Amino acid sequence: MKILRIGGKNLASLADEFSVDFESQPLASSGLFAISGPTGAGKSTLLDALCLALYDATPRLLTATGKTPDTGDHISSQDPRTLLRRGAAEGYAEVDFVGNDGTPYRARWNVRRARTKAAGALQPTSMSLHKLPELHPIGGTKTEVKAEIERRIGLSFGQFTRAVLLAQNEFATFLKAADDERGTLLETLTGSAIYSEISMRAHERAKLEAQALQRLLGRLADQRPLDTDARAETEAQSVAAEAALAAVDQRKAVLEAELRWHQQAARLAAGVEQARASVGGCAADLEAAAPRRARLEELEAVQEARPLDDAVTRIAAERSATQSAIEHGLREADGARAAQEQATASSTTAGEALAAAEGGAAGGCAAAGPGQSARCPYRCHAGRLAPARRHARHGGAVRCRCAGVAASEAGCGRATGKRAGGRSGVAGRPPGLGGAGAGLAALGCAVPAIRPGGGAGGQAVAVAAQCAADQC
Known part of the structure; x- marks a missing residue:
């Protein structure tokens, strides 16, 4: 990762807002530069702002002990909120950096007092991460934001303070330490202590394996070889055992074949019984369907006479209509006859x-x-x-x-x-x-x-x- 800018407000000895842009001249063209000034000028505060914005922690507070008095109560001296400048109601630390994916980001750490007043109690800190330049937010909660920052930097807080940021007190100890102490300190600063632990564990494992080998060799020395007769007898017993084993295997194969045959016979017998039951049910159904079948045969037999039946029905209807017409005509004739008689x-x-x-x-x-x-x-x-x-x-x-x-x-x-x-x-x-x-x-x-x-x-x-x- 690459740091582009460090900014903040009301942190330790730095009042109001401050910003250090490493992309602007003359810092942009300087390969190496020093942060110098008198005690209390805010040199370490810049490094504190860098760590707070990225990890919500700073190296120089890890070794602090005791309590720090504050409004209403005392807080731990290792609490990063103690870096808020006295008399200030709020403050923040902000870092612009390029992640290991080549994308610029802005990480921000915020601290404030209740009701945004200098006399208010300290409130929990918050963190945010935005993608530049569109300021697209990444992560929601503080835990999610810290995880996203570590993933884009590729270093945890301990690794960052050893590989990127070396605390001032640890650097002085490194310069004044003896050779053996300096090696231990280098292991601590670079995180190489794990390799020493791996080496010790490998040595212990090799020692245990050597001991196991010695025990096996001792047991082998205790076992003497057989004489010729005993060896021949043992070999004969081995041959006989192998022959018996082969016979047993052969007998096992025969028995397994017989078992499969009996199982197949049992399945077939069950199938026969089931088929018989099915045949009985079908016979009963056939007998029950005999009246319907007879009726169906009768219907099929008279199908040819259906046109004749239709013709008979039609003629009967016509005859009925004709009879009605005749009766009507007779009634009219009777009426005409009566009219004639009257005339x-x-x-x-x-x-x-x-x-x-x-x-x-x-x-x-x-x-x-x-x-x-x-x-x-x-x-x-x-x-x-x-x-x-x-x-x-x-x-x-x-x-x-x-x-x-x-x-x-x-x-x-x-x-x-x-x-x-x-x-x-x-x-x-x-x-x-x-x-x-x-x-x-x-x-x-x-x-x-x-x-x-x-x-x-x-x-x-x-x-x-x-x-x-x-x-x-």
Whole structure:
């Protein structure tokens, strides 16, 4: 790592804010420089600020003892908060450096008193780490920040104070120490004491291994070799043991094969029993499904007759519709027959009424006497008729019922036709009156068309009576 700047505020003998920029001239171009000044000028305080910003500790406080009086209570002399200048409410130490990853960082250590007043009690310190130049924060808690700083520097506090920063009191001790003491001090400063410990442990391990070797050699010397006969007997026993072992292995292989066969037979027997149980269950299911199967066969057998069944159903429906139509037609025919019978009865009644009316009209006309002027019932176009002579002009064979003279059938027919039927020619039968209508037309009465079945008998009688009254 490389230190770029050291700054702070209200630390020990340095009041207010201070900063030492190693990137500015003349320090930037100086390979070696000294920090000098009288006692209390703040030389060690710069180094304290460097350590506080990076590790929350400083070497010269590690050997301090006792308590330091403070507002309200005493604190340990090794507490880094004792470096806050007396009478100051807050202070900080700040270091800009380049980490082992080549990235610049800014580490900051803060200390303050309660309510930011000089008389307040000291509060816990805080640390922060930011990436330059964007001041991106790294780490959250104080422990996390210290771990991040050590990871980017690559040295712990003990290693940093031995490899980078040598405390002033330890440097003086190093200069004044004897050769053996100086070697011990160098081991302490450089951290090489661990290698001495490794060397001692290796020596002890070698000593233990040498002792174990001596014990093994002693045991080997105590074991004498066998004579020829004993050796031959031992070898024979070894051969026999090996043969027995081979036989045992062979027997073991045979037994293992038999065991596997029996295990396989047991599995197959279990499978057979399971298959039998399954067959029994299937047979029961088959028997239970027999009715459904029979029903299915019946359904399949009648599938070919399904179109015929549909045709029978359709014909039955058509027959029912036709029967309903026939019954409706019969009901209409019965109604028409009844209407016809009613019309016949009405026609008969009207004929009788007409006959009666004609009889009364003839009597009235006769009362007029011959030679009197009377209106002809045939309504000849000549108007009011003379007694026999004017009728004789028509040259007809019909005699006038009123005067008893001959009248022209052609002339009177046209007159009565226009009066009765509304058209030229021989008078026709007015519709809806039957015989009564013919009789009224013969009288020359204008009879309106009467709807069949609409009470024609009564209307005919009324018309006949009115006609008789008008003509006679």
